[in-house]
Amino acid sequence: MKTPWSDEEEAARESLVRWGRSLFERGLTPGSSGNMSVKLADGFLVTPTNSCLGFLDLDRLSKLDPAGRHVAGDAPTKELPLHFAFYEARPSARAVVHLHATYSTALSCLADVDPADAIPPITPYVVMRVGRVPVLPYTRPGSPDVAPLIRAKAPAHPAILLGNHGPVVAGTSLEAAVFAMEELEETARLTILTRGMAVRHLGQQEIADLEATFQLKG
Ligand SMILES: O=C(CO)COP(=O)(O)O
Numbered sequence: 295m296k297t298p299w300s301d302e303e304e305a306a307r308e309s310l311v312r313w314g315r316s317l318f319e320r321g322l323t324p325g326s327s328g329n330m331s332v333k334l335a336d337g338f339l340v341t342p343t344n345s346c347l348g349f350l351d352l353d354r355l356s357k358l359d360p361a362g363r364h365v366a367g368d369a370p371t372k373e374l375p376l377h378f379a380f381y382e383a384r385p386s387a388r389a390v391v392h393l394h395a396t397y398s399t400a401l402s403c404l405a406d407v408d409p410a411d412a413i414p415p416i417t418p419y420v421v422m423r424v425g426r427v428p429v430l431p432y433t434r435p436g437s438p439d440v441a442p443l444i445r446a447k448a449p450a451h452p453a454i455l456l457g458n459h460g461p462v463v464a465g466t467s468l469e470a471a472v473f474a475m476e477e478l479e480e481t482a483r484l485t486i487l488t489r490g491m492a493v494r495h496l497g498q499q500e501i502a503d504l505e506a507t508f509q510l511k512g
């Protein structure tokens with residue numbers, strides 16, 4: 295039977311439900327925390343506010359027009375300013391994912407983390423998928439005050455930590471954003487596990503070689 299949506303929208307709805315369940319079931323964002331969005335040819339699909347990412351209903355996802363006005367489905371996430379700031383700053387972005395993943399959120403709360411570079415280059419994949427990750431000053435969840443902070447950092451950084459809150463990542467597809475988010479969380483976990491140990495970081499030469507071989511796309 296024909297759905298009321300374009301093929302693109304149908305695929306994006308299925309993808310949001312599938313990735314939401316996967317992220318929730320792996321404990322990457324608890325309760326009703328986190329939100330995701332996908333940019334379509336005729337607007338945006340976003341997760342409804344207060345929804346659990348593990349139990350998204352394909353028919354009830356929030357649909358917004360290209361100007362960000364709510365046109366169908368349940369009321370959208372309160373983090374629209376966060377998502378739209380990423381889309382404005384990164385024209386290549388087709389998806390934005392925000393989670394309360396434990397280890398990256400832990401890093402976002404540490405007073406002695408470098409706000410320009412929270413994730414040390416300890417493995418090649420973090421360099422390839424997320425690059426340097428800045429930490430923003432704390433803003434209230436849902437506050438529009440986050441937008442200028444994101445717009446300032448997002449052109450050069452597809453992954454950002456919201457201070458005392460959690461990670462947000464943009465990608466050229468929902469899958470790419472999720473993969474980058476998973477790499478960020480894994481590396482945050484390794485960073486915290488190895489805190490206080492004598493860790494060998496990748497050197498400038500090794501990082502330059504990765505950057506030259508694998509273009510960071512966002
Ligand atoms: O993580 C969240 C806020 O930062 C969840 O908010 P929403 O339920 O409105 O998406």
Ligand SMILES: [Zn+2]
Pocket residue numbers: 327328392393394435459460
């Ligand atoms: Zn949040």
